[in-house]
Amino acid sequence: MRTAYGVETVRAAERELMARLPEGTLMRRAAAGLAAACADLVGRVYGSRIVLLVGSGDNGGDALYAGARLARRGAGVTAVLLASPDRTHPGGLAALRRAGGTTADPGGAREPIGRADLVVDGIVGIGGKGGLRPDAAALVDLVSETRAPVVAVDLPSGVEADTGEVRGAAVRADLTVTFGTHKPGLLVDPAKEYAGSVRLVDIGLALPGEGVLEALQHADVAALLPAPGAESDKYRRGVVGIAAGSARYPGAAVLAVAGALRGGAGAVRYAGPAGDAVIARFPETLVSSGSPERAGRVQAWVVGPGAGDDADAVAAVLKADVPVLVDADGLRLADRAVVRARSAPTLLTPHAGEAAALLGTAREEVEGARLASVRELAERYGATVLLKGSTTLVASPGGGAVRVNPTGTPWLATAGSGDVLSGLTGSLLASGLGARDAASVGAYLHGLAGRFASDGAPAGAHDVADAVPEAWRDVMD
Template sequence: MQAFTVEQVRRLERAAMGPQDDGTLMQRAAAGLAAVLADELRTRAGHVYGTHVLVLVGPGNNGGDALWAAARLARRGVRVDAVGVLGTPHAEGLAALRAAGGRVVGTEALAALDAYDLAVDGVLGIGGRPGLPDDVADLVGRLADACVPVVAVDLPSGVAADTGAVPGAAVSAAVTVTFGVAKPCHLLEPARARTGRLVLVDIGLDTSAEEPELDAWDAARVADAWPWPARSSDKYAKGVVGVDCGSETYPGAGIMATYGAVHGGAGMVRFVGPESARATITANLPDVVFAPGRVQAHLLGSGWGERADGDRAVADAVASEVPGVLDADGIGHRPDRLPDSWLLTPHAGELARLLGIERSEVEDDPLAAVRAGAGRTGATVLLKGATQLVARPGVRTVEVAVPGPSWTGRAGSGDTLGGLCAAVLASGRPAHEAAVLGASLQAQTAAAHPGPLPPHVLAERCADRLGAWWQERHP
């Protein structure tokens, strides 16, 4: 799924409308919204006729969509109460709802909130600034307390459409019905968690001339794109990963990174990290070799801690003209510029350090931060976290890996993730694909095996996940 910024959406809508807005797009939006609302009522209440719906209406076209859709429901026998919560509601929409038999009431005249089967959030759409006025936030909070499911129109009011930030009060929707294209807030945390199920209504926008802001992968695309070995693939065709991770202080990082590379499907793994990790690796992964030699992707940096020869180790790896993954402490040893065949895998704190900004600035606008990281270093950057973003230097579109459960993020999961990405990189895939595929495999595996599994065990499950996909593809 692709997402476009508010500025792009406005452009797309203008192109679809032509010089005059005759309301066609709003009618398409309202028709799609009404169909989803009717489905939700049927699912939740068992029927549409006779249900009771509350519509929160703001001052713009988002409220207009909600009112026109509510008028369609009212004509089907739904009892609709609409309340203007902000500014002056869309005049034609209001007239249409009244003509269809809907009530327009003040907040003081509302029924007990738990009498409503559904609420519609038509407060703010893409014209909204983040946050909600206190009285609106209060009503939204009371609806949540009364367990009334909310269907958001276009986006949950209060969230920042372009960044996914939620700096103040915002709606938490069970379902969000968006029009034409998804917006970044639907795909980026923390707004994504408030979006609920996302339904895209086609209103006839032609996106072919716009480069998307985000490109979010799904499970099927990951399985299609995985570098499955051909019948004739030997270990070199699958790819050799050279792992230089861990230290005497953090031997586990070297072990977990190796687990990732092995279970991500590398043809061979050479471990050139510390002595302290080798006995455990030999005991658990006897296929790993310790002799230096030819590799097709490097993996460096996880668990290095302070490393006196870190600059040299990275410089030598880069000079070998083989792609690589640079993780954690290794990122601080990078040269000024890296080729985009190299992948950096920072978490928010490491990316903040790289950019010389506060961690909170990365968390507030991860999209801008990951792009800045790629621009600054020349490398491909995978920003780890609740939403895993992959940016390439000079490429507008940022890719979004398949999200997983929050169990995944724990000490060591970044080390195994680096290994998974390095395995894909060694097979010859470009760094951005290695990043998306590695991160998505780990997330989907965690989703299929929920619970707090240690990262090296989750890495083993990744191999099972690949095996299951393989069997589906080769019945």
């Protein structure tokens, strides 16, 4: 599992470690990792031209010490100082000059940037907020006119470490070299988009067990996946109910059932008006046309995909004393007071537009502050929330680490994909996983299935459902 920690936690760990080490040791460790990453990216260090964009803080010091290492290996290194030399990290600046590096002010930066083989962003560290100042933004514009790759030091300057928000001009890096631990902004859009590839350098920080964000990996998901035992039957493995679809959107029911059949539960019950379409595609489904209350016993419900205005079905499902996943139209029809009053777990799965409607804000606000939005939704509804999108997040009420899904592909942005995810995740709920784990595992498998289904080309939602078994096997292997 990858864990990301907030700025204050990181700074406290750095202070504790620096108190036990000779002065400057921690920065030299970071600079060594940064220089190695730069060398890997530029290829041939000797004779290469490297430009450092250097701010006044320790982030600039890291860049200067790394530049000194590269200069000693024969690179031509120029540091563009955004502050006066007396406000620039003194040890780093002295080291660069001893190694043969040169300096320039922003007014003389156009020529070295235009000739650069590599640019290192050391403008602002993890405490930066509100985007870049105009002088720094002008330098970043110069860099964008070149083809030189950009390496960010710890975090791209201009993005916010704790939130993943980008509130102004910011550096777009090809590679971010981060120290000690991941920061939330490296894992959450929109900041994640600015980070490029991320390389973690271990500098010896001692950090607590739970961070701000968690990203599951294959081994974590494999440990959570349900597996039938010798005594299992279809009912012991769990039965998931699907209340979805309508005369206008029967396909939503079919796709939700497709996901559910591949999610680990032993049986799928369908209740709704699209029974003929469901049974024609999946004859193993237990179909009824009446209210969900009369469909038979289930261990979890999925309600909402393609449901139109069927508020009665949503209300009936929310009365059930089993875990319930609410998606799509169900989110619009669910009463918040009813959701908060439920004793069994509830999982809401909105995309950004639906989340904005639930929060009473604009979609752009949710997309720009995804971490804050998913937390607020979880608290407001007293439910676990899976916020879908370019970065899928899972938050539970009461705080704790938010989970961020590391799998997926832009090709998953296709009609019906969310219906498959709902059925898959509902099946995991029925098989016994808690809401947080079911949401995290469902998103992980769904994203992986999307990669396998598309393989670099467009794929439909039914292709994603068909690829779930391949994703499951890949995780288990």
